[in-house]
Amino acid sequence: MPQTPVRLSSQSDAGVTPGIVFSETETNSTLAIDEQYPVFDPSQYGVKEQTPFTINSKFDRTFKIVLDSRAGFYDGKLYPLYTINGRVFPDTPMLTVKEGDLVKVTFFNRGLDHHPMHLHGHTMLVLSRNGKPTTGSPWWTDSLDVAPGEGYEVAFKADNPGIWMDHCHNLLHAGMGMTMHLTYEGISTPFQTGKKTANQPE
Secondary structure (H helix, E strand, O other), rough: OOOOOOOEEEEOOOOOOOOOOOOOOOOOOOHHHHHHOOOOOOOOOOOOOOOOOOOOOOEEEEEEEEEEEEEEEEOOEEEEEEOOOOOOOOOOOOOEEOOOOOOEEEEOOOEEEEEEEEOOOOOEEEEEEOEEEEOOOOEEEEEEEEEOOOOEEEEEEOOOOOOOEEEEEHHHHHHHEEEEEEEEEEOOOOOOOOOOOOOOOO
């Protein structure tokens, strides 16, 4: 912890900033959320340590994921759809890797909503935020909130063969198209998705 309290907060549509205050000192009173407290920034927080790969590593696979939204028909009704590379599930891109690959994914959100992107079965290392390399302690995560206008580079080791969901953890967004899969070469499943099956996004 830094010597002064820090706040973790987010902007809402109403323009308020609800949040949580963290402090290294124990107190019996509730700390007020002071706008002067620095905002917690995990890309700069802590002390840099060695990681198994970095932003300068040689990657076996690279993918670019553009998150957006548009109006369109889904299940026969007009909805605000949430797209990945311009498409909605089940027509979204499949990220295909081979076991042992070092994989880099670039996320960019050009829509108006936050998208906490969640990769099943793997832990991602955040390499950069908005073009600036992370400088704090290693930022490992399986869910990454990509705010409107933000871009992130993340990397992971393909060390867990299977077919894994990679989706927005706002499940309304996932259900309206923002779902894709990570698959490994040589892995298949007898299960299907689509309107003729019970396998639908949440």
